[in-house]
Amino acid sequence: MSQDIPGTAQVDQGLVDMFSRTISYLRLSLTDRCNLKCMYCVTEDERNGCLTKLSQNELLSYEELLRVVKIAVNMGISKLRLTGGEPLVRKNVMHFIEQLGSIENLHDIRITTNAVLLEHYAQQLVAAGVKKINISLDTLKPERFTRITGVDCFDKVWRGIEKAQAVGFSTVKLNMVVMRGINDDELVDFARMSQETDLQIRYIEFMPVGASSRWDKNTYMSSDEIKERIAVLGELIPDAGGRADGPASVFKLGEDAQGKLGFISPISHHFCDKCNRLRLTSEGMLRSCLLHDEETDLRSVLRSGGTDAEIRATLLTAIRNKPKGHQMEDRLKESGSDCHGRMSRIGG
Ligand code: SAM
Numbered sequence: 001m002s003q004d005i006p007g008t009a010q011v012d013q014g015l016v017d018m019f020s021r022t023i024s025y026l027r028l029s030l031t032d033r034c035n036l037k038c039m040y041c042v043t044e045d046e047r048n049g050c051l052t053k054l055s056q057n058e059l060l061s062y063e064e065l066l067r068v069v070k071i072a073v074n075m076g077i078s079k080l081r082l083t084g085g086e087p088l089v090r091k092n093v094m095h096f097i098e099q100l101g102s103i104e105n106l107h108d109i110r111i112t113t114n115a116v117l118l119e120h121y122a123q124q125l126v127a128a129g130v131k132k133i134n135i136s137l138d139t140l141k142p143e144r145f146t147r148i149t150g151v152d153c154f155d156k157v158w159r160g161i162e163k164a165q166a167v168g169f170s171t172v173k174l175n176m177v178v179m180r181g182i183n184d185d186e187l188v189d190f191a192r193m194s195q196e197t198d199l200q201i202r203y204i205e206f207m208p209v210g211a212s213s214r215w216d217k218n219t220y221m222s223s224d225e226i227k228e229r230i231a232v233l234g235e236l237i238p239d240a241g242g243r244a245d246g247p248a249s250v251f252k253l254g255e256d257a258q259g260k261l262g263f264i265s266p267i268s269h270h271f272c273d274k275c276n277r278l279r280l281t282s283e284g285m286l287r288s289c290l291l292h293d294e295e296t297d298l299r300s301v302l303r304s305g306g307t308d309a310e311i312r313a314t315l316l317t318a319i320r321n322k323p324k325g326h327q328m329e330d331r332l333k334e335s336g337s338d339c340h341g342r343m344s345r346i347g348g
Contacts, residue, residue: 015076015315017322022276026069026077029282029347030093031059031085035116037150038138040177040206040214041343047150054345060284062096064302066103068280071311073106077278082130083112083347085282094124101129112136112175112348116153118160122167132171133164134202139176139183140190148182165199173200173262179214180221184229191230194252194259202248202262208328209291209343223249223265236261247271266291272325278318282345286315288322290348293341296321 015023032054037047060068069080080100087093088111100109111125112134125133135157139145142154164172176183176190187203194201203226208215227236234254248262249269265271272289279287284299296318301310 015319017319019273019322019324021274021322022076023278023319023322024077025079025081025277026072027081027083027277027279027347028065028069029084029280029345030065030082030087030096031090032282032342032345033089034084034086034114034344035089035151036086036114039148039150039182040179042150054283058283060280060282060299060302062092062099064284064299065096065280066099067302068298068311068315069100069106070103071308072278072315073103075312075315078106079108079110080106081110081112081347085344085347086114086116087111088113088117088121094121094128097125097128097130108132110134113160114149115157115160115164116151119156119163122160122163122169126167126169131169132173133169134173134175135161135164136175136177137161138179139186141186144183165197171200172198173202175202175204175264177204177206178221178226179206179219181219184221187226187229188233191233191253191261194261195233195254195257196259198259200250200260200262202264204264205267207266207291209341209346209348220267222268223263224268226263230261247274266326267328270325270328272323275322278315278322279347281341281347286318287341287346288318289326290341290346291326291328292323294321294323 017023034041042051082097097109100106109130110132111130113136115135115137118135137157138148145154145157146152161174178184178187190201193199203223205223206215206220230253236251236253237255239250239252239260248264250260250262253261279290280298281287281295284297284302285295286298287295296314298311298314301314
């Protein structure tokens with residue numbers, strides 16, 4: 001066992017933080033750019049063209065990312081998710097993913113995408129070794145899709161989802177951010193899809209992230225309320241796999257359902273005690289909690305000639321600083337959200 005940083009251990013079993021959580025999951029935001037302008041990610045002004053984006057030089061290069069991933073995998077990271085921004089808009093992204101696919105001991109690469117470009121990339125992603133895909137979709141209504149995302153491309157996204165189902169990902173999950181008064185009238189329609197197809201539908205509680213988030217207490221809906229609303233379709237039967245695959249609690253909606261339903265409840269039933277995640281933002285900051293703004297600057301280490309040992313030490317520092325929990329419910333009661341990180345650079 002090596003003990004590089006007080007309070008944080010890199011043990012044979014992997015990376016363990018101050019609260020005995022094993023950190024095994026790294027999420028990379030490949031870019032802050034996105035081909036959608038979702039209402040919870042950007043403000044109205046930004047939607048109309050005032051969006052500041054990182055320059056090419058501010059982003060970590062693919063070489064830098066590969067170096068970090070190789071070191072992290074050697075330290076115990078076993079699961080990697082590519083996100084953003086929209087990961088598939090970054091130039092030459094497939095070449096990068098293919099290189100990730102050949103990293104020794106990295107067998108679990110996943111991606112989160114809005115599916116706008118998925119019809120084109122789905123087959124290549126599977127060939128490169130990406131086994132699981134999460135697709136964000138907040139509505140099944142094309143006009144509403146345009147209102148939420150700012151772009152009229154529902155049909156393209158739907159073709160991407162169909163392609164993902166056809167090319168052989170081991171799981172295709174659809175993530176819906178539930179917003180009262182905006183898309184909550186579609187909860188049952190999404191639930192029905194989990195009965196009629198083998199998709200895993202996941203309801204995500206709307207989080208108060210980012211200065212531009214439209215979050216407020218009225219728009220937020222808890223997982224318990226969502227469950228009540230879909231109860232009209234049948235009984236929620238806990239899935240045997242349970243939480244093994246991440247933060248969602250997973251169910252089947254009736255014995256005959258082909259797919260599954262998941263509930264991700266970062267606010268009402270947070271999963272901080274089991275959180276195994278570390279995030280790397282698109283400009284190279286390590287963030288150990290989505291809902292805490294504290295970050296560790298890895299890019300400076302990379303760009304000032306940092307050795308592998310220094311990169312390892314920086315990863316351990318970020319893990320040492322991982323808070324016990326986000327306490328967002330209390331923070332909201334006291335002062336409203338004080339989490340100002342932008343989802344696109346953090347990697348949602
Ligand atoms: N562009 C990709 C996509 O759309 O899947 C990846 C990035 S996006 C920021 C990742 C996920 O974060 C999406 O499912 C999005 O709906 C979710 N998200 C963004 N802001 C959120 C918020 N305030 N609360 C809950 N989920 C949010």
